């Protein structure tokens with residue numbers, strides 16, 4: 001619970017750089033509309049998420065309160081009652097429900113249905129506090145070719161916003177925290193998209209919602225405050241466990257091992273050293289390790305992943321290339337440079353497992 | 363191939379060999395022990411991160427990195443940890459050159475005093491363009507001038523990227539950055555043409571006998587140059603072209619394409635200066651027009667044909683200086 005009972009905190013999760021403007025447009029417009037309706041408001045970015053980097057999960061915030069806001073300004077929203085995600089892979093990669101207020105709502109920009117999103121949070125203890133899930137296909141939000149100079153703090157243009165407008169319409173419909181009329185009055189040019197979001201958002205009550213839940217909150221806050229200040233240096237050919245990057249990924253490289261000639265072009269081109277070549281003498285060991293080499297943090301429970309895609313390598317099965325899915329950011333360099341085009345991007349959400357649940361400690 | 367490089371006063375280019383360096387023949391022959399490992403907060407598709415990884419692959423275990431403030435410090439060390447499996451030290455953005463000078467001098471002193479009898483390490487400063495060509499220039503110059511046995515690498519993402527893409531002296535003419543937004547008063551964005559960093563280091567520092575430009579799009583060439591630079595006793599310098607998806611506004615999968623396009627258009631040239639003699643490593647047989655490079659990046663999205671022409675003229679004159687008068691086929 002927020003210190004101030006009437007304070008509404010809104011957290012928008014987004015992909016660094018490519019969705020920064022979109023996320024800030026949502027938080028700023030929301031705060032702006034709420035202020036017009038007479039509330040006290042704040043809109044701000046998460047300080048530790050900046051400078052943002054391409055595809056890194058980041059957060060933008062709004063606060064709305066009928067009385068002056070007394071909650072300390074610490075660059076974070078600790079207890080959001082509304083969480084918005086600009087894509088569904090964020091729900092898979094991060095604990096977006098962390099700190100959520102009892103009775104909270106999750107709205108996700110995705111073409112998939114709310115049941116699917118609910119499935120993505122089934123492992124989280126906070127699920128008992130989540131009252132409602134809603135999804136909306138608000139269009140692709142990525143703007144890779146827009147100059148990002150000055151992105152920090154910038155928003156979309158109110159007149160041309162599309163995805164943000166649809167999400168705002170959906171927020172008005174699902175939560176009623178601001179009215180569609182006020183939003184529309186503030187940005188008349190975006191009225192059509194707002195109305196679209198309002199009309200087409202799909203809602204689902206969470207069957208696991210427990211209004212009397214206290215256990216999940218206790219479990220969450222009981223363990224607060226411990227940050228490991230010393231993370232060991234990695235070993236050669238190892239990885240840095242202190243910052244796992246698999247949740248940057250929207251699409252996963254899947255290698256067609258039959259076509260692959262082990263030319264190593266993808267290996268040499270990966271900025272994140274996420275591709276390893278399977279050596280013949282490794283075959284036996286790799287086959288044995290295939291189970292735990294799933295790449296996700298959920299320890300190999302990735303039943304739906306085809307053998308070739310799950311990162312477990314084996315020369316016995318003709319495997320030549322291994323992708324480290326725990327760290328792969330899905331930048332797409334490998335599927336772009338492969339001379340035989342035998343690496344294909346596949347939507348991360350098409351894989352049941354490989355959940356890299358990263359909770360930011362700082 | 364160039365005939366006379368006037369600004370260096372050198373004669374015809376000759377093959378100058380560096381003794382004791384282990385050549386990497388092709389990608390398959392490349393070393394495969396990673397010393398710059400997964401687990402860093404650089405952008406998806408970050409060119410400088412790839413440059414770092416390739417450098418670390420080539421330099422190997424016996425290496426000490428110094429990292430001036432910039433993306434390759436901040437993004438790599440977010441969350442109280444770093445991805446290097448070799449020693450690494452943060453330096454101020456201004457003093458990378460001074461810090462590696464100190465490390466080198468102290469190794470020499472320890473050897474003289476018989477307190478260290480191991481192998482002399484590869485000491486590498488991995489600095490951004492800001493940390494080399496601009497705010498870090500005096501430390502770079504001092505280090506190169508004094509003749510320390512170190513390698514100074516400038517990874518060039520053509521802006522002060524970490525702080526949100528501000529212009530640097532390496533930012534090309536016409537680029538949109540936070541400090542050079544195109545508008546009614548200055549329609550081209552960045553008005554000035556970049557410094558020539560390699561030329562500056564080469565021309566003004568007699569102790570430097572090996573300098574090279576490289577690009578992440580030519581990884582074997584890059585790794586060999588790192589090895590050559592490290593094999594040479596004395597100060598060496600490398601300038602690596604490293605496309606930055608955030609700052610240049612292109613899709614993260616296109617990092618190597620942009621790097622290649624830079625070389626194909628002449629926006630970047632791969633060459634070495636060994637003992638004062640220039641050797642161009644790769645000259646495209648047919649050059650692509652600069653317009654192609656410009657169109658592939660959002661940071662140039664506002665350029666008019668006249669502005670692109672100015673950029674083309676600049677590139678033509680730079681290439682002429684290197685003796686590279688490769689024609690651009692008419693479209």
Ligand SMILES: Cc1ncc(C[n+]2csc(CCOP(=O)(O)OP(=O)(O)O)c2C)c(N)n1
Nearest residue numbers: 431432433434490491492493521522523524
């Ligand atoms: C003396 C000083 N001035 C300013 C800064 C702020 N600062 C931190 S990183 C950075 C950008 C560095 O640019 P560059 O060296 O090109 O590296 P990049 O971030 O582009 O990789 C700046 C200006 C600083 N750390 N120290």
Ligand code: SF4
Nearest residue numbers: 404405408433606608
């Ligand atoms: S801003 Fe550029 S240099 Fe910095 S992490 Fe991103 S791609 Fe790399």
Ligand SMILES: [Mg+2]
Nearest residue numbers: 490491521523
């Ligand atoms: Mg830079």
